[in-house]
Amino acid sequence: MTSSNHSGAHGAVIADTAAGGEAGALVELRNAGKSYGNIRALHGVSLTVHPGRVTCVLGDNGAGKSTLIKIVSGLHQHTEGEFFVDGLPVRFSTPREALDKGIATVYQDLATVPLMPVWRNFFLGSEMTKGAWPLRRLDIERMKRTADEELRNMGIVLDDLEQPIGTLSGGQRQCVAIARAVYFGARVLILDEPTAALGVKQSGVVLKYIAAARERGLGVIFITHNPHHAYMVGDHFSVLRLGTMELTASRDRVSLEELTNHMAGGTELAALKHELSQVRGVDVDRLPEEKDLTAPVAAPGEGTS
Template sequence: MTSTNGTGTHGAVIADTAADQADGAIVELRNAGKSYGNIRALHGVDLAVYPGKVTCVLGDNGAGKSTLIKIVSGLHQHTEGEFLVDGQPVRFSTPREALDKGIATVYQDLATVPLMPVWRNFFLGSEMTRGSGPLRRLDIEKMKKTADEELRNMGIVLDDLEQPIGTLSGGQRQCVAIARAVYFGARVLILDEPTAALGVKQSGVVLKYIAAARDRGLGVIFITHNPHHAYMVGDHFSVLRLGTLELSADRSEVSLEELTNHMAGGAELAALKHELSQVRGVDVEELPEEADLTAPVAGGGEGKS
């Protein structure tokens, strides 16, 4: 059963039923916020990430998604509220500390070297070696074999691991980055707009591997501005608007239409229609009262329906 309250400044927050299961959360933010001097970028945000669940964080530009990523990934420290990992309060100083706790982030630029082979990028910064002292050298064959096995475990089959990773499609590079994070022990995987620059088919490929990561028991934070992509694989949805939490709801509590309406800012569009009605020569009769919930968003793919 859902309930509403006035927590958000731009809309109702549906009660987070997952809050009742807080003991099982890998990562949890409680009333968290971040200020940069007099600028309050994030305020009063609650978020819980569970193993085997995809938590989707949606919001327009400037909503606070990037700030939230930086707090969880260890780039910035929160200035309000609590940040807990496995139920224990933490305050990361570096992304390495977050990684040591099993929190891995895949950014849009993927942190890959385009001209290096796929297997080399898979182990970039964490290369396998053999021998010792002056005879120590890269264990190339073992890295190639391991990279191939791990990619296949995620359902990713590449004909040639020697090909430069820059020759792969955007979707394939995203999938390699996901498999890499899983191999190096990620328990929580943060994906920063992984489908933003992809077409329909490649978006589908990425969504399929997000679902695969979830099915392997990882907790996934899927950052996106596309409610259709989020709804395909998401188990819980958090919508940010101007740094505050506007919506927090499990999949069973919200429909795609409602999610799209919150994401698009239905109240703001209704107010805009009223303002446009005062402008001479503008016909607003055909405009919807709220967000156009039936208009398709570019993108699609496979995942949990």
């Protein structure tokens, strides 16, 4: 497979792309876009998700991350480009169709009921039952046992599954949601800003279980605005800006500094530096120059990160 570098919509280097896509991809978007009437929310976005890899999608507010999630999860249909699952073209009408293909999304609100026990939230909407109708009833013991086993398989040990899930920390709730998605057959796991409202320690807990999901062979799409969190677990990085792809590169072709600069918007930071230089008391001497902020991503062997 050959790869090439070319300029993106904002002058950034697009690395690691190949005509015709990559073999073995679970999910692939090719030049996908979404328009709402005359408003183009997403345009020309290509994304590939492989099993056992974490694909990080970064971008500021309004960059198009939410629209991308909605297309992959089946909430909205793309209006341009192509969408493939297991190499076959698809056009989901509902999130259920995406879930049937093994694409699960864990949103920021986690879709949990805070006052319900952990085990009940684990099976919320998909409860196990026993007995024949009309005497069918919930199989509570089996659900508790299964929830405990699955959480332990992900490395999550809770002392009491009867405690309301709302009493868990934000990081623990995220991890329960991840384990639930894995148990119900997710092959592609979309995580919507899982560390956005968490502190440093709890963010570390979530990142640990993202890595655990990768080790179990899932393809993970990690949506975030934090390049430091992304770089800790990511295998491939895609930066969105104003609905287009600012950068796409594998881990060995982009440094954390380069990722952060592309995420922030190099030319905008250079302009900001110029403005700040006019303000008394602001030291801008150590801020990077525009040429540093927009430097292309070096291919392997062409320089160090």
